[in-house]
Amino acid sequence: MRKRFITAFSALAMATTIGLVPTTSAQAEPEISDVQARVDRLYHEAEQASERYNDAKIELDALQRDLDSLRADQERQDAELGDVREQVQDSLLRQFEGQGISAVGEVFVSDDPSAFLSQLSTMSTYDNYQDALLDDYATEVKALDIRQSATNTRLGQVSASEEKLAAEKATIDDNLAEAEGLLEDLKEEERAAILSRSSSAAPADVPDVPASGRAAAAVAYAMAQVGDSYVYGAAGPSAFDCSGLTMMAWAAAGVALPHSSSMQYSSGAAVAASDLQPGDLVFYYSPISHVGMYIGNGMIVDAANPGTGVRIAELYSMPYVGAVRPG
Structure with a gap:
């Protein structure tokens, strides 16, 4: 590990x-x-x-x-x-x-x-x-x-x-x-x-929510990476950080995004949480430092951290900030 x-x-x-003090009797x-x-x-x-x-x-x-x-x-x-x-x-x-x-x-x-x-x-x-x-x-x-x-x-x-x-x-x-x-x-x-x-739900446990247009290609790419490693600064092919995963997923759909969660927040039209569709990018923390992709039914796929890698998680598993729709 x-x-x-x-x-x-x-x-x-x-x-x-932060650190541990060695244990004694x-x-x-x-x-x-x-x-x-x-x-x-x-x-x-x-x-x-x-x-x-x-x-x-x-x-x-x-x-x-x-x-x-x-x-x-x-x-x-x-x-x-x-x-x-x-x-x-x-x-x-x-x-x-x-x-x-x-x-x-x-x-x-x-x-x-x-x-x-x-x-x-x-x-x-x-x-x-x-x-x-x-x-x-x-x-x-x-x-x-x-x-x-x-x-x-x-x-x-x-x-x-x-x-x-x-x-x-x-x-x-x-x-x-x-x-x-x-x-x-x-x-x-x-x-x-x-x-x-932070074990993620298995892909088979996530309901199949159809995506349309270019979003379908982006979701398919991101879902195919579940289980891959998290590496800071990486953007594939077998390891990603959060913005590297979403950048490459939308690149598979023909949409160019910057390798930055804060910059991706300005890459499309803002979307209310009640109007989320598969493929939308969802952002977390203030200031923004994490991004994932909505896949439907209150679930996201994201590159979480080195201990978890690319996973499937709940939409509100982190402090939610907002969402945009690229393309």
Whole structure:
């Protein structure tokens, strides 16, 4: 069972004071219910961190794409600036040909675009064509400065996002290690009792509620994963976290969703609990940190936690927040 608790992709937030004091002759064995509550809390806090990790990863991916675009734009602008600079230099060479080119020598050895522009502005003998060239050059310098500033800003945001990811991953690892330690302190039969606490209904026990349209494909995919492992950050094919399961289920129906429970909450029209239909996404906790899929008759399928995996459970088995209908 160890491998089901320390996963290949752990990472996120947890309380600092949870743990068992080794028993002595003067101390009673901890109640199984107490250990269960502590393990449940560790799992939930790890899931909260995992969903924040998913959010941060989506943000980082977007920032990286934006940064790549800004860098490409800056390179294009740098090339355009070089072209205008060559035109200015050629014009000056033609103007001063045969009459003291040394007067503009410093202009041609300056690598700094702003310094180059400043040196040119001190020269007074320009015709209209040269004035236009200098205006173009000044415009290109400003455009390059804007792009360089935007690129530097994105670089700072990327760095901050990477630090956030690392912190969340460390928290997940800590939570799961502590949960494992709690379980290892129990006798085998006690551990089995805790692991079976959230045993889900077997698929055969769930009434067959027909789904229509694309929702049918999403429900079929999610139901086919019952019994698979829960792994933080996973999205198949044989292990999932909560938003990874719902994302892949709706992907099977041709609908793209983000790998984030909080972002999936904005992925469709809101649905009242009384109007739920199979395939609707149902959300839990505040702030939202868990998502499942409604399958009818007051039941959901969800990737619960490392101790339970993908299961079938009651709609109100967790603090219910709301529902949306993708597609």
